[in-house]
Amino acid sequence: MGLPLRLPPTLVDRLFPFHLRLDAELRIAGSGSVLARLLAAPALEGSPLADHFRLHRPEAPLSAEILRDTIGQMVMLEALAIPLQLKGQICDLPQDLGEGEEPCGTLLFVGSPWITDLEELGRLGLKVNDFALQDSLVDYLFLLQARNVALAESEQLNAILKEQRAELREAKQAAEEASSAKDTFLATMSHEIRTPMNAIMGMAGLLQETSLDPVQKEYVEIINSSTGSLLTIINDILDFSKIEAGSMELDRQVFDLGVCLEEALDLMATRATDKDVDLILDLDPDLPTAVIGDRTRLRQILWNLLSNAVKFTPRGEIVVGVSCPSADRETGGRLYRIDVRDTGIGIPAERLPRLFEPFHQGDPSMARRYGGTGLGLAITRRLCELMGGAIEVSSAEGAGSCFHLTLPLEIDPQGPTDLQAPPIPGGAHLLLLVAGATLRRVLRRQLEALGLAVTAADPLGEQPSDLSDGAAAGPFAAVVADGHPFLAGEGPAFPLWQSDPRWARAPWILLLDRGRQGVSTPWPVGLRAQVLSRPVRAYQLRSALAQLLLDGPEGGGAGAPPVPLETPSVPRLADRLPLRILVVDDIPVNQKLALQLLLRLGYRADVASSGEEAIRLVQLHAFDLIFMDVQMPGLDGYATTRAIRELPGLTVRPWIIAMTAHARSEDRQASREAGMDDFLAKPIAPADLAHALDHYRPQTGRSGPPVTVPLPGDDGSDRPSTIDPAAWDELRSVLGEEADAGLRELVDLYLEDALRLVSAVVVAQQNGDRAAMIAAVHSLRSPSASLGAKPLSGLCTRIEETLRTPAAPWPQEGIDELLIESGRVSEALRRLRPADV
DSSP: OOOOOOOOHHHHHHHOTTOEEEOTTOBEEEEOHHHHHHHTHHHHTTSBGGGTEEEEETTOOOOHHHHHHTBTSEEEEEESSSSOEEEEEEEEOOOOOOTTOOOOOOEEEEEEEOOSOHHHHHHHTOOGGGSOTTOHHHHHHHHHHHHHHHHHHHHHHHHHHHHHHHHHHHHHHHHHHHHHHHHHHHHHHHHHHHHHHHHHHHHHHHHHTSOOOHHHHHHHHHHHHHHHHHHHHHHHHHHHHHHHTTOOOOOOEEEEHHHHHHHHHHHHHHHHHHTTEEEEEEEOTTSOOEEEEOHHHHHHHHHHHHHHHHHTOSSEEEEEEEEEEEEETTTTEEEEEEEEEEOSOOOOGGGGGGTTSTTOOSSTTHHHHHOOOSOHHHHHHHHHHHTTOEEEEEEOTTSOEEEEEEEEEEEOTTOOOSOOOOOOOTTOEEEEEOSSHHHHHHHHHHHHHTTOEEEEEOTTSOOOHHHHOTTSSOOOSEEEEESHHHHHTOTTHHHHHHHOHHHHSSOEEEEEETTSTTOOOOOOTTOOEEEEEESOOHHHHHHHHHHHHHSOGGGTOTTSOOOOOSSOOOOOHHHHSOOOEEEEOSOHHHHHHHHHHHHHTTOOOEEESSHHHHHHHHHHSOOSEEEEESOOSSSOHHHHHHHHHTOTTOSSOOEEEEEESOOSHHHHHHHHHHTOOEEEESSOOHHHHHHHHHTOOOSSOOOSSOOOOOOTTOOSSSSOOSSOHHHHHHHHHHHGGGHHHHHHHHHHHHHHHHHHHHHHHHHHHHHTOHHHHHHHHHHHHHHHHHTTOHHHHHHHHHHHHHHTSTTSOOOHHHHHHHHHHHHHHHHHHHHHSOOOO
């Protein structure tokens, strides 16, 4: 049955712009305006449908019967003239018949073009507006058009993104190269600056300990202060740069928190002593201190905080308090709180919010008055955050400051790590004489934690009632006293401990600042005492007490005979820890400085100027400890260390400490990977050197006395002596009664001339000048032989003969040996030179 359709032609055209009206003979009676435009309407009207279309679906010949059979079904007509397919439906088109008219059986095809791509619209000359609004194809075309627009925009955006990604990759690569170049530049500049600073600071430190007039002493102090400030700035810039670049890495180490804190205080001890500021560690004896974390960075944080505290505290005390407010059961760690409290100038409240910003100081005038870059606290905060902690500050102007550091640390399940202190017999009665209330409270708590009965008093105050009656109690097992009042002779201290036999006869532990331990003091006759440095280390205090309370009369205990204490002094480290030491460094100034610093500690060390020489010496001698320069020509310190570690048959595996002007964490890691045991950054401070030696751990169980240091003129090896003793004795006999004066003159002339000739050898080697090299070694050969330096004279002869042979290669190895041997000869002659009268 046909679909009734009674619409005016204009409305039909608007609703169906692609329609066809067919008569009973399938001639085209009319068409939609768009279709007529596409198929040229004048030729279309009145022509058979088969001239312009074929029935594509269903596949069948065009006939009225077939089309009538498809009424109500979907059909597809395919245009013959253009690539157009019309999808639609055949409808029966009834007519309003007039009186006497016959029905004509008109059919109506209504449909739309079958479009799958918007490009077909362009090829057909169609637009979306050519379609009826209600046509579902329009919606599809709009969606298709929107999709294509989106795809085009997406492709354009993808192209932009690809271009931007390429630019970002290039920028990232450039940034990484710039960062690497910056790190390399900073490391190189740090090394280049630290190398001369090592000599400047070391020599200035040695000079400061000589006899100087007040003006000279002031000049040396200015040098020390300025170089120390410069070194701090270099370290701060390097650390800040690494943190900003995100390349700061943390180590995971097992260490003793208490020892770490004590080491940080030790670094500040001298500066605090100069200002009469007390450094006090308030550590709960029951607090677990065996922890796992980054010991180096924690010590750096503490050093920054303590350095600021000492800088801005003109007098009073600085207290480092440690507590553990909470524990983490899941990780086995605890949240430690470390408070650094001072009695300094304080910080105005309005400046506190910006205190941890880079290059900012609490007061703009601080840099002028106290120095610094304003990076220390910024670095401290970043390090705290890297370690998972936080830092805060509370302060009031004129009332001091307190920095609160919270830091998560994992508890070491193995227990104590660094030190195992000797046991203390409980119940002994001690007298504690300390003027400062804070230090007195801290020491009393430490002593009572050891199971000791403690009577505490202020030696600057009145004698307490429980001490005034000598019969009220028995004698004290020991007295622990602050040495300040006794050095100054202040208060009633002297009559107190001179008149009462309970403590006058007891052994004493005197706490004195470093630098004051050698001060002549009117000690009472017969007083027996041990001297400990302030700040007081818990382990040292416990060890001293154990020795006093356990050794008995023979060991200096309470019943021992009096040992007069004339002038307190600190024993040299070599007396307590005898070691044979080798210093490996290619720079003579650094060698001399290291030897002088070690000599102050009681050590006479051997020297190697290259990695190859160090390996030879290690094969010949059993060194306990080696200070290894890292950057050397030929074999550097890393390669030398690896070679030493691989040497077979060593009776002693030496403890190797890196010495380098490179102070980055990468350099520390490289030192560990090379097999080194410890690390010292140049410039080397005497305290750091002593600390490194004090942490020496023997690598084997070798017993017996250490190997003796070679005598002057011989290094103890199998090679010939630097100076032939027979030749030297013969020279003495030739000079007769004037031997000393003659030898002094000969040695002085030789050393002066040898310096010039060795310099000529170096210049000739740099220029490859055979003639200049022959002249220099020829001039050096004869006087060397005259003074008994036969190995050096033989080297000169061999080099000269080689150079005079035209076809012979450049004797590089022989020249290197000559330079080393000439140094040995000069050192040996200086030792053998008779002293001036």
